[in-house]
Amino acid sequence: MTQTISYLSHLTCPECGIHLNAGEIHGFCASCQSPLVARYSLDDLRLVLDPSQISCRPRGIWRWAELLPVIDPAFRFTLGEGDTPLLPANHLGKRYGIQNLLIKDESFNPTASFKARGLVMAVAKGCELGVKHFIIPTAGNAGSALAAYAARAGVQASVYMPKDAPRPNQAEVEIFGAGLVLVDGLISDAAKAANQARQGNAMFDVSTFKEPYRLEGKKTMGLELAEDFQWSLPDVIIYPTGGGTGLVGMWKAFEELEKLGWIGSQRPRMVSVQSTGCAPIVKAFHAGSQRAEFWENAHTIASGLRVPGAFADRLILQALHQSEGTAVAVTDEQILSAQKEMAEREGIFAAPEGAATLAALPILLDQQFIQPHDRVVLFNTGSGIKYL
Ligand SMILES: *Cc1c(COP(=O)(O)O)cnc(C)c1O
Ligand SMILES: [Zn+2]
Secondary structure, eight states: OOOOOOOEEEEEOTTTOOEEOTTSOOOSBTTTTBOOEEEEOHHHHHHHOOHHHHHHSOSSGGGGGGGSSOOSGGGOOOSSOOOOOEEEOHHHHHHHTOSEEEEEEGGGSGGGBTHHHHHHHHHHHHHHTTOOEEEEEOSSHHHHHHHHHHHHHTOEEEEEEETTSOHHHHHHHHHTTOEEEEESSOHHHHHHHHHHHHTTSOOEEOOTTSSSHHHHHHHHHHHHHHHHTTSSOOSEEEEEOSSOHHHHHHHHHHHHHHHTTSSOSOOOEEEEEEETTBOHHHHHHHHTOSSOOOOTTOOOSOGGGOOSSOTTHHHHHHHHHHTTOEEEEEOHHHHHHHHHHHHHHHSOOBOHHHHHHHHHHHHHHHTTSSOTTOEEEEEEOBBGGGGO
16 A cells, blocks of 8 residues: 555634644634534645545555544554445335435444444544543443554543443443443433543543544545445435434535545435434424534433434534435334334344434435435444344
């Protein structure tokens, strides 16, 4: 493989536009309470790189190194994340009358969920900047992924998880040798406990959107999708939304690819799926608000969707509006029957979050949001095995 270099330029706040040095550790913009995002020198990159070069490289997310924040190749840790299959779902397509239905199956990632993409990036960049100890509040899968990559990198991790988080997630954190703290309540309570533990300690907080690099890892889903569609994009992407990193990440990827001249201006309509037991984004979207209110008494079997207050609510809602997308809530019963249907008809045992995207499909067809000729991609974000 030829030596690839990152074109990372700086960090910026989408609210106030401040520029920050990407060679220093930053979390979020404290004055705006907004996530920070990484920017690249795309005008320079467009002169020297074309997509066929990327397609020839060995599989995995580091193929996209120019568009990722890690500068020193020694920190590009890997457990084989990324380049997950985009599988045609012909049986389900026939059943629902959609000619082109596809499932991007993220359960192939290390620790069996797409959280691997984000956490490998946060750990790699954190280590490059000198971090020795990472801390995270999590609904489950992000903690597993952090623990695995911290082990890989030889650094410490502390994971704060609701005590009713899936048992396999707890077991993974322990076997990878990370510190596991079980908390009464939801991910928001885990976040409070983690914050207290961090007081006065040199730990890097890799909570969703509280640092800029998990987003960069999740962005690779959008890059892969564009490549899979021969540098165009599907008509509709249906994505199970908790903290929104995947949705916002893909939206960012499309913008960067257009600036590179690799895709045109056509965009998929982005659909957020949540559970009726925790649907702050759905509610805000249909109310036409720019911000989502905290969802009280959140409950759903899809633990990754049990996020009552998303820190990046503005960015999620912007992506939905700009893409002319929508947001849909489905019940746990609908999730469970969709999970069975995807397993029986396609041989994919999806996580409840992934199954929620299939549960949303008949609703979107009813609303005529989806037409039979649309190319539709469902995201199965993890494996159902982890919820047993
Ligand atoms: C975390 C998680 C989600 C939600 O992901 P975001 O990108 O934070 O919205 C969906 N599915 C699974 C399996 C998850 O672990
Ligand atoms: Zn700001």
